[in-house]
Amino acid sequence: MSPAQPPEAEPTENPLPQGRVVLDQADIDRALTRISHEILEHNKGAADLVLLGIPTRGVGLARRIAARIATTEGTEVPVGALDITLYRDDLRKQPTRGPHHTEVPVSGVDGRTIVLVDDVLYSGRTIRAALDALKDLGRPDVVRLAVLVDRGHRELPIRADHVGKNLPSARSERVLVRLDEYDGVEGVWIA
Amino acid sequence: MKKHLLSIDDLTTDDIAMLFATAAEMHEVQRRDVKKLPALRGRTVINLFFEDSTRTRSSFEIAGKWLSADTINITGKGSSTSKGESLRDTVLTIASMGVDALVMRHSASGAAEQVSHWIDAAVINAGDGTHEHPSQALLDAYTLQRRFGSEGQLGSLDDKHVLIVGDLTHSRVFRSNVLCLTKLGARVTVVAPPTLMPSGVGPWSAEAGYATSYDLDEVLPKADAVMMLRVQKERMSGGFFPSPREYTVGYGLTRERLAVLGPDVPICHPGPMNRGLEIAADAADAAQSAVLEQVSAGVAVRMAVLYHLLAGEASA
Numbered sequence: 349m350s351p352a353q354p355p356e357a358e359p360t361e362n363p364l365p366q367g368r369v370v371l372d373q374a375d376i377d378r379a380l381t382r383i384s385h386e387i388l389e390h391n392k393g394a395a396d397l398v399l400l401g402i403p404t405r406g407v408g409l410a411r412r413i414a415a416r417i418a419t420t421e422g423t424e425v426p427v428g429a430l431d432i433t434l435y436r437d438d439l440r441k442q443p444t445r446g447p448h449h450t451e452v453p454v455s456g457v458d459g460r461t462i463v464l465v466d467d468v469l470y471s472g473r474t475i476r477a478a479l480d481a482l483k484d485l486g487r488p489d490v491v492r493l494a495v496l497v498d499r500g501h502r503e504l505p506i507r508a509d510h511v512g513k514n515l516p517s518a519r520s521e522r523v524l525v526r527l528d529e530y531d532g533v534e535g536v537w538i539a
Numbered sequence: 540m541k542k543h544l545l546s547i548d549d550l551t552t553d554d555i556a557m558l559f560a561t562a563a564e565m566h567e568v569q570r571r572d573v574k575k576l577p578a579l580r581g582r583t584v585i586n587l588f589f590e591d592s593t594r595t596r597s598s599f600e601i602a603g604k605w606l607s608a609d610t611i612n613i614t615g616k617g618s619s620t621s622k623g624e625s626l627r628d629t630v631l632t633i634a635s636m637g638v639d640a641l642v643m644r645h646s647a648s649g650a651a652e653q654v655s656h657w658i659d660a661a662v663i664n665a666g667d668g669t670h671e672h673p674s675q676a677l678l679d680a681y682t683l684q685r686r687f688g689s690e691g692q693l694g695s696l697d698d699k700h701v702l703i704v705g706d707l708t709h710s711r712v713f714r715s716n717v718l719c720l721t722k723l724g725a726r727v728t729v730v731a732p733p734t735l736m737p738s739g740v741g742p743w744s745a746e747a748g749y750a751t752s753y754d755l756d757e758v759l760p761k762a763d764a765v766m767m768l769r770v771q772k773e774r775m776s777g778g779f780f781p782s783p784r785e786y787t788v789g790y791g792l793t794r795e796r797l798a799v800l801g802p803d804v805p806i807c808h809p810g811p812m813n814r815g816l817e818i819a820a821d822a823a824d825a826a827q828s829a830v831l832e833q834v835s836a837g838v839a840v841r842m843a844v845l846y847h848l849l850a851g852e853a854s855a
Contacts, residue, residue: 431564434576434577434578434846435576435577435578439578439850439851440850440851440852441852442851442852443851443852444540444846444847444850444851444852445851446557446560446561446564446847447561447564447565448564449564450564450567480577484571484573484575484576485571485573486572
């Protein structure tokens with residue numbers, strides 16, 4: 349993303365993040381539960397919902413939200429992964445990196461209500477890229493955005509529909525999300 | 540990765556793994572309605588082919604287009620070279636138009652390497668004489684890894700025994716493939732009649748770690764994969780074997796030899812096939828034939844190559 353985007357951490361290579369804990373594991377659990385209920389409430393049920401996580405950690409978050417929806421609603425909502433690497437607007441400004449896996453649920457996206465899920469919303473450029481990537485996959489009826497943390501500093505006219513925590517931050521600060529399934533530790537740190 | 544792709548030796552095993560992981564993602568795009576990614580928007584790729592080609596040129600062209608690059612084809616026939624322009628002048632002329640990558644096929648071994656010294660654009664060797672054809676070797680190895688994998692996950696070539704059979708002397712595919720497959724851990728045996736076994740293959744095979752054989756029937760039952768090469772009639776001035784029939788009897792993948800192969804042993808052929816000469820129709824059309832998979836893999840692998848050479852920060 350833009351130079352100010354949080355670094356894309358490689359799983360398992362991360363030492364415990366430095367800095368202040370903003371959300372611990374229980375906070376993340378509660379936030380995701382609330383987001384799941386908000387999604388259902390807004391959608392008036394689970395009909396036509398598809399959750400697309402943005403790699404890496406957005407995919408794990410999307411799976412967790414789907415699990416909560418399954419518990420509440422008894423409906424298995426399709427979960428996929430939407431990689432945005434090839435749609436970034438700064439490809440030429442960085443060394444080449446390979447794309448992550450994109451997994452489109454068999455349901456497809458046409459006519460569905462897509463909820464994009466990401467860990468941190470910052471400049472908004474990732475979401476811009478995700479919208480472009482989504483457009484190439486089909487034509488959803490509605491696209492919504494759920495993020496665990498919104499740290500502000502938008503560079504594009506994009507906002508989230510469901511936010512786990514609004515986290516005022518300085519551009520110089522780094523917001524680090526760690527999830528158990530990727531990192532072996534869980535929490536959100538600001539440093 | 541290096542700036543150019545001239546030889547498989549330009550790639551580390553990590554590079555190859557990265558290219559294949561990217562190719563696997565690119566492969567998915569072929570199944571979409573909208574086969575288009577924006578990654579190379581605004582980049583220009585020129586296919587400069589001084590020799591005939593259907594699949595290499597068209598798959599590089601499709602690969603570039605699906606990545607949103609502008610691709611243009613120039614063939615030797617009908618270009619200024621037929622008016623007597625030198626290769627250097629042709630290439631410099633094209634490069635002056637503001638080209639980001641030049642995909643080149645030429646009858647002279649080393650032509651792509653030579654050109655890479657003349658221009659700033661990335662040069663991709665799409666076949667130079669009897670030297671190398673790296674993108675073909677990559678797509679062959681990728682195809683085999685897919686076959687040896689499961690559920691879309693790439694398998695490993697480690698300790699797989701791969702036969703490369705046919706006209707080795709004139710084959711750039713063989714040279715690139717030996718380098719690529721051994722790099723990926725496969726055991727390679729190359730099989731050819733003595734007249735089509737390149738001179739100097741002995742020291743090279745010892746150094747690169749692959750085996751040679753003149754007896755297809757002896758090694759065939761031990762194969763995990765078979766790669767048939769085309770008998771290149773256009774490079775034969777005669778005398779390599781007495782008759783096509785005799786070649787088929789000794790080295791063709793006939794119906795009888797197909798029966799010796801296990802049903803899961805992939806059969807590859809870089810194409811174009813001489814049906815009835817080096818490969819029988821039964822083998823070419825068998826369920827275990829990977830020939831058409833190779834073609835579709837070719838687009839994905841070439842997308843990965845173009846992406847990794849061109850998408851990143853302006854190294855050119």
